[in-house]
Structures are given as C-alpha cells and as structure tokens.
Amino acid sequence: MDTQEKTILFSDIVGFSRLVERDEHRVITRQQTLHTKLLHPLLTRHNGCLIKTTGDGFLCLFEAAQDGFDFATALLSGVKAFCDEExxxxxxxxxxxxxxxPVIELEGDVFGSTVNIASRLESISKPGSICTSEHCMSKMSAQAQQAFDAQGLQRLKNIDRPIACFMSAPDFNSSHPRSAILGKQLDQQISYCTSADGCAIAVASLGQGPVLLKSPNFVTHLDADWRSPLWRHIFENLSSEHKLLRFDQRGNGLSERHPETISFDAFVDDIKAVSNTIQDDKFVLFGVSQGCASAIEFAYRHPERVKGLIFLGGFAQGANKRPSANPSQTDLEIQMIQTGWESDIPAFRQFFANTMIPDSNQAEKDSFDQLMQLSTSAEKAAAISRVNAEINVTNRLGKITLPTLIMHSRGDQRVPMDQSQIMADKMPNARFVPLDSKNHLILEQDAGWPVFQQEVSKFLAAL
Structure with missing residues (x-):
C-alpha cells in the first residue's frame, strides 16, 4: 500500500456526555447545525476532508500542516462565536x-501511526486548545509556530517513543453563562509518565492546592470516569481545595492497554512513577477498593512521601486471603469476566453492577456498564482480578503510623466492611467511619455522601 505525507486532525467536544444527559435532542441538533454552518465550510476553505465523525468528535485529513492549523484555529474561534450568539x-x-x-488511505478511511499519534495528542489537549507534535509544527509558518508553547516530551499510550508536544493557548469563553455546566472538566489536564518497566501511565490533574493523589481502583478511564455520575461528584469535591491527581491503572483507560506485566508490585511501581512527577515533598493518598491496598504498600515503602491516607471501601486481604475465602467462587467470577465482559448480552455486567452499586438508579447502572467496557478488555480485567484476589498487606498495617481516615459503606456487598475494620484496628493512627449506603462506591444521593464530604474536609484540614 502506498503512503503519503498528510496531516491528521482529531477533535471532540469536552464534556459532551454531560451535556447530552441534560437534553440529548437539543445538544445533537445544535451539533449538527454547527457542522453545517461552520465545520463543512471551513474544511472546504482550508483544503480539508472529513474522514469520519465519532459521536462528539471527528477526524479530518489535510494535505499540509498549515492547512490543518488554519482550520483548527478558525474552528475554535468560530465555535466560540457560535456559542456567544446563544x-x-x-x-x-x-x-x-x-x-x-505518513498516512495510508484506503476505502475512505486513514490508517497508520500518524493517525494514532494525532488521536493521542487530542486526548492530552487542553479544552479549547490545539496539541501538536514538534514535527507537525515544523511544517507550519513561523507565525503559526508562535501560537504554541512547549510541553516537553510526552509519553503517549501505545506509542513507543516519547513525542515532543506543543500546545496553543485555550480559545473559548470561560465566562459564558452556561460554561459552569461542564464543571471542572474544562480544567482537567492529562499527561503521561513512565513506570519502572517502561509502561506508559496516563495522569489527570485537576484543581489547585496541596496534592491529593488517587490510587487506581479495579478499572479506570480518566476521561470517562470524569463524565460518569458514579465518580464526578467525588472528583469535584476532592479538587475543590486540592490538586487532585488521578491515573489510569496499567491495562486501563488512557494508560498502556497491553502491558507485559499485571502484578501487585507493578501497581505500586505505577504509584511511584506518578509520585516522581509531584513537586510537593509530601502528598495525601486516596484509595478506593483495591487502591487502598496498593496505597498501603506504597506508604510502607515510601513513608517520607506520604502526608496521610484516605480509604473508601478498601481491603487489606484479597478475596482468597480472607478467613471466608472461597477460591472456587473467585475462579467462577474470573470465568464470568472472560466470557461476559465484552459480550453484547449485558447479563454479567448487570450482575457485577448489582454487587457494586445495588442501590443505584438506571442511569448510574448504565454508566457502570459503559465504564466496564470502555476501561479495559476482558483479558486484562481477569488478570487484575487474579492479582486482587491474592493481595495481603496485613503485615504492613501496624507499621504505618500516618494519619489515616478509613470509610466503608455499611451495606457494601462487594467488599465486607470488616476489611476496613481490620485496617482501622491494626493501623495505630487510623480512624474508622461507617457510611450509610448499600453501595461499594459512595453515590451522590446516598445518605452517607454528606458524611464522606465532612469527614474528608475535616481530615485534610487537620494535616
């Protein structure tokens, strides 16, 4: 197949799912109007070709990098004017x-590493900005190059080599009367770091203040989690007075989806890799479910970096290490993951949702189903489950003297509350707070949600 040098542009709308939740018909109608009035005329003017649309986004092809840049800047300013009119x-x-x-064009589509890199650059672009590579920028005019600021070498998911990235200043009206609907998602920034074994780890940053680092739970997706009603309220709360850092677990989300190693030590190494990017001498670690165990191990290995620990629905013993262990039941669940995770029939995912968030509404259950499929593959979910079942950090608990806040839902059907009580009993400086909820995650409508907010705020203020 012949390849030719071309410019690829990826774009999507920030917070589109949140907008659609409010008024799907109106949002999609306005999007189509925007395409008719702005997107298609601009493509014609700047010698571009629309390859495909992807719900909230699109992929375009240009003969020259300058054309792609001119189109992108015109699009951003045009969208801003379009919104200001309404x-x-x-x-x-x-x-x-x-x-x-180099790009391969085949049957109306485009293929190759250039397409992949453009997609990854879009994923780390700031809202209202253009993120480009040094190679692409070098093909633009001197005036166009002045629009960009260097972002340094960035590790991008599934891209072998680091890419020198450049970012334009955001071009959108943050004072628009309806911009608050998008919440803090407009401020989220995504970057990459490299774990000890070379695995690329995607990191999201949000808010200002002392650093609060979230250790990953079972499955994660930085972008989709932020849009989900299961997580959004937690992230907005935690980032209100702190700089919240989250990262996708290896095999998940925007991080390396096919790592060679899935292990507990690798999970802890990933925390270490992210911590190496933090300038603060110390930070608070926040763990949910599995993330509590890896946070415990990190705090044991690197106590000099941790100011305090916050746990929700955590465990020190995996399912196969508890007194009530039933390894055959664990094996059965892993088999169900392997056969049902990616199935068009959602029976397994519904079963899993009912153990995680039994007291949730249909929109939340649907969101959980989508997150499972978006975050990782059946193969990786099964591998992570095997690791989680064998975790045992009980021998670390008595050696961690850091201030620790431990919370757990009273009716948690996924992880028994006695796992948090074990941690609280053995950790010298821990305090246990039960939450009124039946859910493994704390949902916004749960009676325990205000308690979670109050306890976290009080704990952080005292550090």
Whole structure:
C-alpha cells in the first residue's frame, strides 16, 4: 500500500456526555447545525476532508500542516462565536490533536501511526486548545509556530517513543453563562509518565492546592470516569481545595492497554512513577477498593512521601486471603469476566453492577456498564482480578503510623466492611467511619455522601 505525507486532525467536544444527559435532542441538533454552518465550510476553505465523525468528535485529513492549523484555529474561534450568539444554550468547547506524517488511505478511511499519534495528542489537549507534535509544527509558518508553547516530551499510550508536544493557548469563553455546566472538566489536564518497566501511565490533574493523589481502583478511564455520575461528584469535591491527581491503572483507560506485566508490585511501581512527577515533598493518598491496598504498600515503602491516607471501601486481604475465602467462587467470577465482559448480552455486567452499586438508579447502572467496557478488555480485567484476589498487606498495617481516615459503606456487598475494620484496628493512627449506603462506591444521593464530604474536609484540614 502506498503512503503519503498528510496531516491528521482529531477533535471532540469536552464534556459532551454531560451535556447530552441534560437534553440529548437539543445538544445533537445544535451539533449538527454547527457542522453545517461552520465545520463543512471551513474544511472546504482550508483544503480539508472529513474522514469520519465519532459521536462528539471527528477526524479530518489535510494535505499540509498549515492547512490543518488554519482550520483548527478558525474552528475554535468560530465555535466560540457560535456559542456567544446563544448565551442561553449549552457551550461547546473543542480540543484538538494535530500530527503530520505518513498516512495510508484506503476505502475512505486513514490508517497508520500518524493517525494514532494525532488521536493521542487530542486526548492530552487542553479544552479549547490545539496539541501538536514538534514535527507537525515544523511544517507550519513561523507565525503559526508562535501560537504554541512547549510541553516537553510526552509519553503517549501505545506509542513507543516519547513525542515532543506543543500546545496553543485555550480559545473559548470561560465566562459564558452556561460554561459552569461542564464543571471542572474544562480544567482537567492529562499527561503521561513512565513506570519502572517502561509502561506508559496516563495522569489527570485537576484543581489547585496541596496534592491529593488517587490510587487506581479495579478499572479506570480518566476521561470517562470524569463524565460518569458514579465518580464526578467525588472528583469535584476532592479538587475543590486540592490538586487532585488521578491515573489510569496499567491495562486501563488512557494508560498502556497491553502491558507485559499485571502484578501487585507493578501497581505500586505505577504509584511511584506518578509520585516522581509531584513537586510537593509530601502528598495525601486516596484509595478506593483495591487502591487502598496498593496505597498501603506504597506508604510502607515510601513513608517520607506520604502526608496521610484516605480509604473508601478498601481491603487489606484479597478475596482468597480472607478467613471466608472461597477460591472456587473467585475462579467462577474470573470465568464470568472472560466470557461476559465484552459480550453484547449485558447479563454479567448487570450482575457485577448489582454487587457494586445495588442501590443505584438506571442511569448510574448504565454508566457502570459503559465504564466496564470502555476501561479495559476482558483479558486484562481477569488478570487484575487474579492479582486482587491474592493481595495481603496485613503485615504492613501496624507499621504505618500516618494519619489515616478509613470509610466503608455499611451495606457494601462487594467488599465486607470488616476489611476496613481490620485496617482501622491494626493501623495505630487510623480512624474508622461507617457510611450509610448499600453501595461499594459512595453515590451522590446516598445518605452517607454528606458524611464522606465532612469527614474528608475535616481530615485534610487537620494535616
């Protein structure tokens, strides 16, 4: 197949799912109007070709990098003007990734590493900005190059080599009357670091203040989690007075999806890799479920870096290490993951949701189903489950003297509350707070949610 040097542009709307939740018909109608009035005329003007649309985004092809840049800047300013004309309608904010290199064109589609890199650049672009590679920028005019600021070498998911990235200043109206609907998602920034074995780890940063680092739970997706009603309220609360850092577990989300190693030690190494990017001498570690055990191990190995620990629904003993262990039941669940995780029939995922969030509404259950499929593959979910079942950090608990807040839902059907009580009993400086909820995650409508907020706020203020 012949390859030719072309410029690829990826773009999507920030917070699109949240907008659709409010008024799906109106949002999609306005999006189509925007395409008709702005997208298609701009493509014609700047010698571009629309390859495909992807729900909230699109993929375009340009002959030259300058054309791609001119289109991108015109699109951002045009979208801003489009939204300013309708102050009572939801605001659209695009983020753009732009890369130039060899492309294979086949049957109306495009293929190759250039396409992959452009997609990854879009994923780390700031809202209202263009993220491009040094190679692509070098193909632009001197004036165009002045629009970008260096972001340094970035590790991108599934890209072997680091890419020198450049970012334009955001171009959107943050004072638009409806911009608040998108919440803090407009401020989330995604970057990459490298774990000890070379695995690329995606990290999201949100908010200002002392660092609060979240250790990953079972499955994660930085972008989709932020849009989900299962997590959004927690992240917005934790980032209100702190700089919240989250990262996708290896094999998940925007991190390396096919790592060679899935192990508990690797999970802890990933925390270490992210911690190496933190300038603060110390930070608070927040763990949910599995994330509590890896946070415990990290705090044991690196106590000098940790200021305090916050746990929700955690465990020190995996399912096969508890007094009530039933390894055959664990094996059965792993078999169900392997056969049902990616199935068109959602029976297994519904079963899993009912053990995680039994007291949730249908929208929350649907969101959980989507997160499972978006976050990782059946193969990786099964591998992570095997690791989690064998975790045992009980021998570390008595040696960790850090201030620790431990919370657990009284009716948790996924992880028994006595696991948190074990941690609280053995950790010298821990305090246990039960939450009124039947859910493994704490949902916004749960009676325990205000207690969670109050306890976390009080704990952080005392550090």
């Amino acid at each position: 102050p009572n309608s939801d605001v659209f904010v695009y983020r753009i990734g732009l890369h130039h290199g």
